[in-house]
Amino acid sequence: MNLLIKGGTVVNPAKKQHEVADVLVKDGKIAAIGQNLSADGADVYDATGLVVAPGLIDMHTHLREPGQEAKEDFYSGTQAAAAGGFTRVATMANTTPVVDNAALVRGLRKQAELTGVVKVEFMGAVSKGLKGKELAEMGDMAEAGVVGFSDDGHYVESAAFMRRALEYSSMFNKPVIDHAEEVTLTCEGHMHEGFVAYEMGVKGRPAVAEDMAVARDLLLAEMTGGHIHIAHVSSKDTVDQIRRAKAKGIKVTCEVTAQHLAFTDEYLREYNPAFKMAPPIRSEEHRQALLAGVKDGTIDAIITDHAPHAEEEKDQEFCCAPNGFSGLETSLAAVLTHTYKTGILTLDEIVSLMSTRPAQLLGVEGGVLEVGKAADITVFSTDEAWTVDRNRFYTKGKTSPFDGMTLTGRAKLTVVDGDVVMKEGVVTR
Numbered sequence: 558m559n560l561l562i563k564g565g566t567v568v569n570p571a572k573k574q575h576e577v578a579d580v581l582v583k584d585g586k587i588a589a590i591g592q593n594l595s596a597d598g599a600d601v602y603d604a605t606g607l608v609v610a611p612g613l614i615d616m617h618t619h620l621r622e623p624g625q626e627a628k629e630d631f632y633s634g635t636q637a638a639a640a641g642g643f644t645r646v647a648t649m650a651n652t653t654p655v656v657d658n659a660a661l662v663r664g665l666r667k668q669a670e671l672t673g674v675v676k677v678e679f680m681g682a683v684s685k686g687l688k689g690k691e692l693a694e695m696g697d698m699a700e701a702g703v704v705g706f707s708d709d710g711h712y713v714e715s716a717a718f719m720r721r722a723l724e725y726s727s728m729f730n731k732p733v734i735d736h737a738e739e740v741t742l743t744c745e746g747h748m749h750e751g752f753v754a755y756e757m758g759v760k761g762r763p764a765v766a767e768d769m770a771v772a773r774d775l776l777l778a779e780m781t782g783g784h785i786h787i788a789h790v791s792s793k794d795t796v797d798q799i800r801r802a803k804a805k806g807i808k809v810t811c812e813v814t815a816q817h818l819a820f821t822d823e824y825l826r827e828y829n830p831a832f833k834m835a836p837p838i839r840s841e842e843h844r845q846a847l848l849a850g851v852k853d854g855t856i857d858a859i860i861t862d863h864a865p866h867a868e869e870e871k872d873q874e875f876c877c878a879p880n881g882f883s884g885l886e887t888s889l890a891a892v893l894t895h896t897y898k899t900g901i902l903t904l905d906e907i908v909s910l911m912s913t914r915p916a917q918l919l920g921v922e923g924g925v926l927e928v929g930k931a932a933d934i935t936v937f938s939t940d941e942a943w944t945v946d947r948n949r950f951y952t953k954g955k956t957s958p959f960d961g962m963t964l965t966g967r968a969k970l971t972v973v974d975g976d977v978v979m980k981e982g983v984v985t986r
């Protein structure tokens with residue numbers, strides 16, 4: 558079925574294009590982008606007043622398959638992705654078993670192709686079992702198609718081990734995605750260490766735990782020439798360090814979550830476990846530094862860190878609840894609400910941070926609307942106000958700090974290889 562997306566504002570930063578135009582999709586590919594296009598028999602989607610962008614790409618998500626399907630599986634997780642406007646997601650290796658060998662990568666890729674609603678990429682673990690002792694099958698996994706290596710959820714504690722990981726990964730031209738939290742400083746904490754945590758009587762995780770971990774790994778990246786990608790940056794000093802490291806020519810990139818751009822630790826005062834995550838939401842000073850980092854290009858990508866948990870796990874007393882929540886269905890809206898509506902980021906910057914740069918960092922197709930390329934497209938509104946209702950989520954993990962909040966902006970149409978997989982909030986697969 559061919560598709561004509563008519564009258565939307567095409568925001569296509571990779572081509573420096575920002576104009577009202579039609580997009581014609583034929584046989585799964587983009588056939589034309591231009592004025593007054595028509596096509597006999599094509600389905601027509603009226604995108605007047607909406608943004609037409611290259612499909613959003615989330616480079617940091619947890620689909621929980623294999624082994625934790627009570628939290629999420631490829632089907633439910635990619636339905637959530639489609640609902641949120643994502644056409645491709647990269648899923649992390651902290652599953653059961655851990656994705657640390659090529660046989661598993663090959664099997665999971667097949668499974669995700671069968672049951673996934675959007676495209677799925679895989680991160681391979683850095684260490685076997687995420688234990689930080691023996692290198693995982695990095696070379697074999699690279700051959701099997703992983704897009705990067707990460708022990709996400711765990712900091713690689715041994716500097717010597719991280720050195721080796723950076724050396725090996727550079728042989729395959731893939732980044733090491735670094736969950737940078739020095740564990741001896743974070744292991745007993747449940748939120749950002751600061752004034753709010755003191756008042757609440759909750760043990761904190763200081764920002765310096767991240768800063769220290771990042772400092773070590775920037776030095777190792779410089780020494781080895783490997784590509785370090787700092788996951789979910791949350792602290793001011795980390796942003797400053799990465800800015801300086803980039804200026805120095807160190808091969809470093811980084812990402813921030815939508816929730817770290819939206820919230821501060823003031824939101825935790827009611828001990829709501831929905832706001833509990835790793836790294837923690839920090840104070841306004843840190844949030845402002847993150848916003849400055851996305852604005853000046855220090856931060857390369859905005860991610861969801863979609864980390865679904867079963868209801869009975871998350872719905873516990875604050876200090877017992879696990880870290881993380883489901884972000885795929887709210888991230889675009891949160892970013893539009895807290896950066897576009899507030900005049901901080903332009904639409905071109907947002908599309909670049911949520912599509913173009915992630916495609917480049919993962920080394921995958923996408924991030925651009927171009928004739929002849931796969932028709933992965935996201936159409937979204939920048940001004941539709943809606944109230945988040947967790948009961949309407951496609952993800953199995955219903956916990957969200959955005960639940961009940963009114964956000965402005967929303968994905969309206971998600972197209973993968975020319976197929977409409979979500980229309981007006983309804984996933985069609």
Ligand SMILES: NC(=O)N[C@@H](CC(=O)O)C(=O)O
Nearest residue numbers: 619709710834835864880881
């Ligand atoms: N980001 C989170 O808060 N949670 C992640 C793991 C992690 O990165 O700690 C998860 O897998 O649940």
